Amino acid sequence: MRAFAQSGSYGRGAGDEDLDAGRIVFRTREKLSRLLGFSHPERVCFASGATQALNTAIMGMPRRYGRAIATDWDHNSTLRPLARLADEQGVRVEYVPADSDGALDYGALSALLDEPCDFVTCTHASNVTGMVCDAGRVVAMAHAHGVPVILDAAQTAGSLPLSMEELGTDVLCITGHKALMGPTGTGAILVAPGLELAPLVEGGSGMASAERRQPAAWPEHLEAGTLNIQGIAGLEAAVDWLAEQGIESIAAHEEALVGRFRAGIEGVSGLKAYGRFDLPHSGIVSVNLRDVDSAVLADELAERFGIATRAGLHCAPRMHAALGTLEQGCVRFSFGWFTSENDIDAAVAALAEIAGGL
Amino acid sequence: MTAQTRTSLVVTFASTHDAMRAEAVLVERNVPGRLIPTPTVVTAECGLAWKSPLSARDALVAALEALAHEEILELEV
Numbered sequence: 001m002r003a004f005a006q007s008g009s010y011g012r013g014a015g016d017e018d019l020d021a022g023r024i025v026f027r028t029r030e031k032l033s034r035l036l037g038f039s040h041p042e043r044v045c046f047a048s049g050a051t052q053a054l055n056t057a058i059m060g061m062p063r064r065y066g067r068a069i070a071t072d073w074d075h076n077s078t079l080r081p082l083a084r085l086a087d088e089q090g091v092r093v094e095y096v097p098a099d100s101d102g103a104l105d106y107g108a109l110s111a112l113l114d115e116p117c118d119f120v121t122c123t124h125a126s127n128v129t130g131m132v133c134d135a136g137r138v139v140a141m142a143h144a145h146g147v148p149v150i151l152d153a154a155q156t157a158g159s160l161p162l163s164m165e166e167l168g169t170d171v172l173c174i175t176g177h178k179a180l181m182g183p184t185g186t187g188a189i190l191v192a193p194g195l196e197l198a199p200l201v202e203g204g205s206g207m208a209s210a211e212r213r214q215p216a217a218w219p220e221h222l223e224a225g226t227l228n229i230q231g232i233a234g235l236e237a238a239v240d241w242l243a244e245q246g247i248e249s250i251a252a253h254e255e256a257l258v259g260r261f262r263a264g265i266e267g268v269s270g271l272k273a274y275g276r277f278d279l280p281h282s283g284i285v286s287v288n289l290r291d292v293d294s295a296v297l298a299d300e301l302a303e304r305f306g307i308a309t310r311a312g313l314h315c316a317p318r319m320h321a322a323l324g325t326l327e328q329g330c331v332r333f334s335f336g337w338f339t340s341e342n343d344i345d346a347a348v349a350a351l352a353e354i355a356g357g358l
Numbered sequence: 359m360t361a362q363t364r365t366s367l368v369v370t371f372a373s374t375h376d377a378m379r380a381e382a383v384l385v386e387r388n389v390p391g392r393l394i395p396t397p398t399v400v401t402a403e404c405g406l407a408w409k410s411p412l413s414a415r416d417a418l419v420a421a422l423e424a425l426a427h428e429e430i431l432e433l434e435v
Contacts, residue, residue, distance in 0.1 A: 010374065011404075012405070014395045026382065042375045217372045217404075218375070219375055
């Protein structure tokens with residue numbers, strides 16, 4: 001609340017309110033760095049969310065070959081800027097396929113890497129199936145060809161133990177409003193030393209004001225304009241809470257809930273869960289009930305049982321194409337720290353009741 | 359209006375982040391001083407600078423050894 005009442009703007013004036021804003025931003029960078037296993041907080045650049053972070057990464061990557069590799073798991077935050085690069089700059093984009101169970105084909109990635117490309121971009125956990133990719137393997141494969149990797153951790157930051165430096169990814173994009181439990185309108189792009197990205201946005205930086213272009217110094221290089229101080233203050237509080245709680249505890253809790261939910265819905269006739277559960281998984285399970293429109297099922301859950309889900313294509317059309325659900329969509333359940341076993345049981349009972357009534 | 363000035367030590371930085379990190383460390387080490395708007399006579403990247411009295415030179419220099427910064431200047435500010 002203090003941030004709302006008193007904070008000024010980051011990196012601008014030297015009055016108490018502006019310096020307070022600077023301290024909030026500084027502390028939050030440091031804490032996010034620690035939480036995400038990255039020892040260069042000055043290269044943690046705040047964004048409005050993973051969408052802005054991914055656009056910054058994709059549009060700003062150095063390009064020599066005019067070719068990029070993405071995956072069927074990717075969200076429109078990745079797919080659409082890539083489509084723009086293809087349409088406007090002739091960049092050739094190729095995709096690592098997922099099979100009908102949602103599993104990524106790492107052999108196909110290996111083959112795609114035989115031809116020079118500028119970067120690989122990869123979603124850490126599918127926002128449709130909840131499956132977690134082997135990001136360390138993707139990075140190792142790409143780096144063996146000298147190709148940098150952008151990792152979209154929108155679904156995993158705060159939900160699974162995650163170290164940017166252990167994975168070796170060159171860019172990590174996160175959002176504050178999902179498992180990091182911060183406010184909407186917050187996120188960040190973390191850029192490994194040695195990689196220079198062209199800024200997506202240029203403008204006020206509070207420094208080097210006489211220069212024609214955005215300063216090269218980090219983090220201002222990717223932070224043109226006024227930062228969302230109040231949002232970042234909320235994110236700091238959330239990161240403090242997560243660090244106290246321990247990401248491992250949260251991951252274990254979500255894993256147990258996914259197991260309980262899966263066991264519960266096995267007995268529900270006509271219900272299908274998507275993805276493979278013998279592979280690493282985050283706290284998401286998506287289902288369909290026979291051929292029922294996913295929007296209808298989600299509405300029944302909300303209207304009759306007060307259960308919030310998300311229906312449709314989840315901004316991930318290639319993933320749905322792989323799963324065969326482009327027409328029907330599917331209903332996504334998302335479990336977090338504040339989801340209880342009782343919530344899971346209630347969701348299973350609701351699905352059983354709906355299924356029995358159809 | 360004539361501003362009251364005295365010769366002080368002014369530390370400049372390449373970025374706001376470096377300035378904020380310096381403040382955190384210098385305050386923790388009880389080095390007297392505070393962040394100020396970078397004087398316009400200085401050619402520095404960052405709009406914030408650290409100002410300390412001349413008497414704090416030894417403590418300031420020692421603390422800055424491990425901190426990213428540009429220059430330590432003596433200025434009338």
